[in-house]
Amino acid sequence: MEIERESMEYDVVIVGGGPAGLSAAIRIKQLAASKGQDVSVVVLEKGSEVGAHILSGAVMDPIALNELIPDWKDKGAPLNQPVTRDEALFLTKTGATKTPDWLMPDNFHNAGCYVISLGNVVRWLGQQAESLGVEIFPGFAAAEVLYDEHGAVKGVATGNMGIGKDGEPTENFQPGMELHGKYTIFAEGARGHLGKQLIERFKLDAGRDPQSYAIGIKELWEIDPAKAQPGLVVHAAGWPLDKSTYGGGFLYHLEGNKVTLGFVVGLNYENPWLSPFEEMQRWKTHPAIRKHIEGGKRLSYGARAITAGGLLSLPKTVFPGGALVGCEAGFLNAPRIKGSHAAIKTGMMCGEAAFEAVAAGRKQDELAAYPAAFDASWLRKELEQARNFKQWFKYGLTVGSIMTGIEYWLLPRLGIKRPPWTIHRTKADHLYLKPADQCPKIDYPKPDGKLTFDRLSSVFVSNTNHEENQPAHLTLRNAAVPVATNLAKFAGPESRYCPAGVYEFVKNDDGSDRLQINAQNCVHCKTCDIKDPTQNIVWITPEGGGGPNYAGM
Structure with a gap:
């Protein structure tokens, strides 16, 4: 079906x-104002509003925000709760060992940081961007990269609205819009739909370690005021995961009797019976975690993939006509469990390069000043120190923990900031699953509805919604593979790694199996796109405005 689309031109x-996309927009407009120039900037956001799809722990290091908006306190940025205390715990099934403060690796020290809702910070950044003249279009998903006759990126097209399940236009049909730019900056977050295509097309990951991901599952609770410890930051490793599985939990006390807590599981796990969602639920039953939230009320839930490969997996970030910033590229500092400061910094550096190029009259070339700025930045030094973190955990929790201690406690005290060795990874996450008959089954307890919950009630409090009469945004390259391979060999892991109940195997009338995809439940975490052992599932953008509507997350 040939559809004629209108186009709009921007710089x-x-x-x-x-945080990355908005920081790039803000920086461009700041520089333009300082030079008395007019540079047009547009931001596309697939969520129903700015911040609707933002999910993060989060403890925020304000180092980059200090550079972007030095007077952020006066401007009302919602960084209200300074970190007051750090705890690092190793859990057994019933016990907990607290790491003494003097022995705690530097990556777990958060003095000067803030416990925040990143969604609220992003909403505030959106207001700052609009006040500078940035155009923001929420509810519009960029569905397609546009290229010029030389193969350079010249912009994006938004998805068509009002297409029915049969692929035909309904009475509500609206064609997508083309947005053309001299430069296009991609800031979709971890495993971005378009970023994935760009990395493949321009071979941006050539010579890099395979990217590594984790899934983070998070809840927001309101607790008994008597239990509130505003500013307390707790990180936990060990139970309920086995010693060969990367992961751990976090629990942060916000202001206003709120606690945000979550669980992270590396998507290179081997046992197909493992369910990150259920691991998170039973983690909450540990006495060291339960004591913080028992008797409270769960307010919200969400899940998101985390790009955790670090510097060694970082793709080339520029290509003709565009660039990757933030978690789209993978700038997260995994041992510090922080990515928002890196997102803001990379957005700024890319914005500066884009402004200089536009001001010089250039277009559709490579923004070489951006990676050059990164190489000279404090962020590069920070990620250099962190570069081996995820790699060490391929040898198990014990080795990973010891080497984290050496690289983040011992070496700095010897005056060595950069570890003198480099450890590489060679396998993508989807290649790690073992056949189900070679792994122990995991029996998860039933939820009690008070402390622990099921998937569907969790999706309900994520405020997830999709227009039902639209083509499924979770597609299969081969419809036979889920039953013939995934179910037969791996016992249907998609029914467990998805934290939203999107995938379930059901029986046909004749007793055969089929995979049912409940796309309306999808919280856009991208785990299926990463972990599917046959790489048969392809996540594409649904209609703009669909997905979760996170509040306070």
């Missing part, structure tokens, strides 16, 4: 209204 098009 810079930014895909994604998260």
Whole structure:
């Protein structure tokens, strides 16, 4: 079906209204104002509003925000709760060992940081961007990269609205819009739909370690005021995961009797019976965690993939006509469990390069000043120190923990900031699953509805919604593979790694199996796109405005 689309011209098009995309937009407009120039900038955000799809722990290091908006306190940025105390715990099934403060690795020290809702910070950044003249279009998903006759990126097209399940236009049909830019900045977050295509097309990951991901599952609770410890930051490793599985939990006390807590599981886990969602639920039953939230009320739930490969997996970030910023590229500092400061910094550096190029009259070339700025930045030094973190855990929890201690406690005290060795990974996450008959089954307890919950009630409090009469945004390359391979060999892991109940195997009338995809439950975490052992599932953008509507997350 050939559809004629209208187009709009901008100097810079930014895909994604998260911390990286908005910081790029703000920086461009700041520089333009300082030079008395007019540079047009548009931000596309697939969520129903800016911040609707933002999910993060989060403890925020304000180092980059200090550079972007030095007077952020006066401007009302919602960084209200300073970190007051850090705890690092190793859990057994019933016990907990607290790491003494003097022995705690530097990556777990959060003095000067803030416990925040990143969604609220992003909403505030959106207001700052709009006040500078940035155009923000929420509810519009960038569905397609546009290229010029030389193969350079020239912008993006939004998805068509009002297409029915049969692929035909309904009475509500609206064609997508083309947004053309001299430069297009991609800031979609971890495993971005378009970023994935760009990395493949321009071979941006050539010579890099395979990217590594984790899934983070998070809840927001309101607790008994008597239990509130505003500013307390707790990180936990060990139970309920086995010693060969990367992961751990976090629990942060916000202001206003709120606690945000969550669980992270590396997507290179081997046992197909493992369910990250259920691991998170039973983790909450540990006495060291339960004591913080028992008797409270769960307010919200969400899940998101985390790009955790670090510097050694970082793709080339520029290509003709565009660039990757933030978690789209993978700038997260995994041992510090922080990515928002890196997102803001990379957005700024890319914005500076884009402004200089536009001001010089250039377009559709590579923004070489951006990676050059990164190489000279404090962020590069920070990620250099962190580069081996995820790699060490391929040898198990014990080795990973010891080497984290050496690289983040011992070496700095010897005056060595950069570890003198480099450890590489060679396998993508989807290649790690073992056949189900070679792994122990995991029996998860039933939820009690008070402390622990099921998937569907969790999706309900994520405020997830999709227009039902639209083509499924979770597609299969081969419809036979889920039953013939995934179910037969791996016992249907998609029914367990998805934290939203999207995938379930059901019986046909004749007793045969089929995979049912409940796309309306999808919280856009991208785990299926990463962990599917046959790489048969392809996540594409649904209609703009669909997905979760996170509040306070």
